[in-house]
Amino acid sequence: xxxxxxxxxxxxxxxxxxxxxxxxxxxxxxxxxxxxxxxxxxxxxxxxxxxxxxxxxxxxxxxxxxxxxxxxxxxxxxxxxxxxxxxxxxxxxxxxxxxxxxxxxxxxxxxxxxxxxxxxxxxxxxxxxxxxxxxxxxxxxxxxxxxxxxxxxxxxxxxxxxxxxxxxxxxxxxxxxxxxxxxxxxxxxxxxxxxxxxxxxxxxxxxxxxxxxxxxxxxxxxxxxxxxxxxxxxxxxxxxxxxxxxxxxxxxxxxxxxxxxxxxxxxxxxxxxxxxxxxxxxxxxxxxxxxxxxxxxxxxxxxxxxxxxxxxxxxxxxxxxxxxxxxxxxxxxxxxxxxxxxxxxxxxxxxxxxxxxxxxxxxxxxxxxxxxxxxxxxxxxxxxxxxxxxxxxxxxxxxxxxxxxxxxxxxxxxxxxxxxxxxxxxxxxxxxxxxxxxxxxxxxxxxxxxxxxxxxxxxxxxxxxxxxxxxxxxxxxxxxxxxxxxxxxxxxxxxxxxxxxxxxxxxxxxxxxxxxxxxxxxxxxxxxxxxxxxxxxxxxxxxxxxxxxxxxxxxxxxxxxxxxxxxxxxxxxxxxxxxxxxxxxxxxxxxxxxxxxxxxxxxxxxxxxxxxxxxxxxxxxxxxxxxxxxxx
Amino acid sequence: xxxxxxxxxxxxxxxxxxxxxxxxxxxxxxxxxxxxxxxxxxxxxxxxxxxxxxxxxxxxxxxxxxxxxxxxxxxxxxxxxxxxxxxxxxxxxxxxxxxxxxxxxxxxxxxxxxxxxxxxxxxxxxxxxxxxxxxxx
Numbered sequence: 001x002x003x004x005x006x007x008x009x010x011x012x013x014x015x016x017x018x019x020x021x022x023x024x025x026x027x028x029x030x031x032x033x034x035x036x037x038x039x040x041x042x043x044x045x046x047x048x049x050x051x052x053x054x055x056x057x058x059x060x061x062x063x064x065x066x067x068x069x070x071x072x073x074x075x076x077x078x079x080x081x082x083x084x085x086x087x088x089x090x091x092x093x094x095x096x097x098x099x100x101x102x103x104x105x106x107x108x109x110x111x112x113x114x115x116x117x118x119x120x121x122x123x124x125x126x127x128x129x130x131x132x133x134x135x136x137x138x139x140x141x142x143x144x145x146x147x148x149x150x151x152x153x154x155x156x157x158x159x160x161x162x163x164x165x166x167x168x169x170x171x172x173x174x175x176x177x178x179x180x181x182x183x184x185x186x187x188x189x190x191x192x193x194x195x196x197x198x199x200x201x202x203x204x205x206x207x208x209x210x211x212x213x214x215x216x217x218x219x220x221x222x223x224x225x226x227x228x229x230x231x232x233x234x235x236x237x238x239x240x241x242x243x244x245x246x247x248x249x250x251x252x253x254x255x256x257x258x259x260x261x262x263x264x265x266x267x268x269x270x271x272x273x274x275x276x277x278x279x280x281x282x283x284x285x286x287x288x289x290x291x292x293x294x295x296x297x298x299x300x301x302x303x304x305x306x307x308x309x310x311x312x313x314x315x316x317x318x319x320x321x322x323x324x325x326x327x328x329x330x331x332x333x334x335x336x337x338x339x340x341x342x343x344x345x346x347x348x349x350x351x352x353x354x355x356x357x358x359x360x361x362x363x364x365x366x367x368x369x370x371x372x373x374x375x376x377x378x379x380x381x382x383x384x385x386x387x388x389x390x391x392x393x394x395x396x397x398x399x400x401x402x403x404x405x406x407x408x409x410x411x412x413x414x415x416x417x418x419x420x421x422x423x424x425x426x427x428x429x430x431x432x433x434x435x436x437x438x439x440x441x442x443x444x445x446x447x448x449x450x451x452x453x454x455x456x457x458x459x460x461x462x463x464x465x466x467x468x469x470x471x472x473x474x475x476x477x478x479x480x481x482x483x484x485x486x487x488x489x490x491x492x493x494x495x496x497x498x499x500x501x502x503x504x505x506x507x508x509x510x511x512x513x514x515x516x517x518x519x520x521x522x523x524x525x526x527x528x529x530x531x532x533x534x535x536x537x538x539x540x541x542x543x544x545x546x547x548x549x550x551x552x553x554x555x556x557x558x559x560x561x562x563x564x565x566x567x568x569x570x571x572x573x574x575x576x577x578x579x580x581x582x583x584x585x586x587x588x589x590x591x592x593x594x595x596x597x598x599x600x601x602x603x604x605x606x607x608x609x610x611x612x613x614x615x616x617x618x619x620x621x622x623x624x625x626x627x628x629x630x631x632x
Numbered sequence: 633x634x635x636x637x638x639x640x641x642x643x644x645x646x647x648x649x650x651x652x653x654x655x656x657x658x659x660x661x662x663x664x665x666x667x668x669x670x671x672x673x674x675x676x677x678x679x680x681x682x683x684x685x686x687x688x689x690x691x692x693x694x695x696x697x698x699x700x701x702x703x704x705x706x707x708x709x710x711x712x713x714x715x716x717x718x719x720x721x722x723x724x725x726x727x728x729x730x731x732x733x734x735x736x737x738x739x740x741x742x743x744x745x746x747x748x749x750x751x752x753x754x755x756x757x758x759x760x761x762x763x764x765x766x767x768x769x
Contacts, residue, residue, distance in 0.1 A: 403726075406726060406749075407646070407697075407726045409749070410726065410747060410748075410749040411646070411648045411649075413749045413750070413751075414648075414652060414748075414749060414750070414751045414754055415648065417750070417751035417752075418652075418751055421751065442749075443749070446749055
């Protein structure tokens, strides 16, 4: 049988109610019974005593006169009392005078004293019958106590009936109580079980009363609410953690994706020289499976030789320095390689260096190519200098040749002239004309040589120091050289004030002379009008020599600067080297020269030169804008 | 002829030019006696060995381009000899390179004559030398 504490509350309630009711009824019934019995007995005793006394007094005369008949009649009055078993009147000697015995009961032996004796379910009452305080006889009453037993039985039946009725009421009320108390508890229990089963903390128990059960439901709901919010918090924390994990994974994936696309390999190492992480590029490069790298000592992964080669850089990075290096190292798995590395120290939260991140590129091929390039460069330089030397030799040769060839040519010219002068009259036929042709040819060759000398001389005279040349003076010199041509053509030359330039005066004279000379030489039908303009542009001097001459077709704008290129026949004299000289002069001093021209629209030759550094005191007083000076 | 007879030292390796000079002097009517040395080394020896007892030339005409020693060295030797240091010098040179020309112009010379390629121009040298000698007298 289950212990009481384990049976359902419903039964408990029922049992408690029944037990309480029964106990209460029993106790009250019993106490009533006891009280009633005691009280009844006293009452009976008093009653019987009174009865005995009355009968005794009534029978006094009969006894005194020993009248059995009247005594018997007196006793007959006891007929009214059903429980009187017997009544006996004794004489003083103890013999029975009269008796009343409805049930055939014999009289007990008389006793001399009065009083009540309880004997065998009956009360014996003895009463002395006295006449004027002199005893004349005795009376005995035998009273059956069956009345009391009957009362008791009636009581018992009553109590039983009450018990049954109250038990029925108790069962009924327990059913109602069940509805009021147990049902809500059961509902609560079901709710709790449901919550436990489904973990659905949004459920709320129904509050049906304001008693303790109501409080319990409220507490339960409050508990559910707190569990729900805690559950929510927990779920949220879990979700956060999952999200953080996903983010971490995402970050790791991204790191790997990025490092996978990088040409260089990336690793992270700790202070203990162990690899913490390495990009796939690294394992691929070292020809190792990726799993065999993380956590391994670097020396084990790359080999002791390579580690020894990298050791100085490792020591430096662990001292907190960012290290960039190129080194050749012998790797265990892939042999000797040139690598370019960048080591960046990593720091723990306390700021101490706890390792480093390395970015590594295999530059073996690059180094090889570099070595090749260096070798090729060396060869190129050798070639270049030998070319420059041979070019220089050639120029020097051309320069010296054009100079030295003039000598014999001069002799040819002068002696041919001497021949005509001396023997002209003796020459017959075309001899004099032939000799004239010789002279003419020699002269042209001389002009050519002179121009060639001028052309080659521009760069041949490199050792002469440059000086500031006043271009106005150079222009005057050029004009004086061209005096005859200017006079003959009626040319008008107008010029802006010109700046100074760094160089040799002769070169600038020759530059201006050639440009002005060309303007006169290639003039149109009108007298030449030549204008020289000077300006500044982008930190350079820009000088323009424009004319109203015949102009130059655009397709020749480049060609005219090539030595010995001529656009015109013998009609216009010239060796075709003038503009080549101009270009050479301008370029030698770091400038450019070009032409803007159209046929019939005149020509404009433009050249630029770096601005000459003004003498210090001029610069101080001229107050030029600082940026203009800076541009020099 | 009462004109003084001039002694002229000509250091010139090209006989053609020496002939032209003679022609030019002749046409200018210059009465002169030419001492011609055609080699730089010989000319340097000559100016070094020249003693005060010898009569110094009235003018020295130097070519610059000479075999063995060039005209500038000869000029140096001439200037170094006290017996000759005051002799006026004319440089007669072909179209010289600018570098040489700058070197020569730094020396104390009377005249720099570029050998002309036109006969008439060359013959004018006779008159120029005559004028020079007259100034020196």
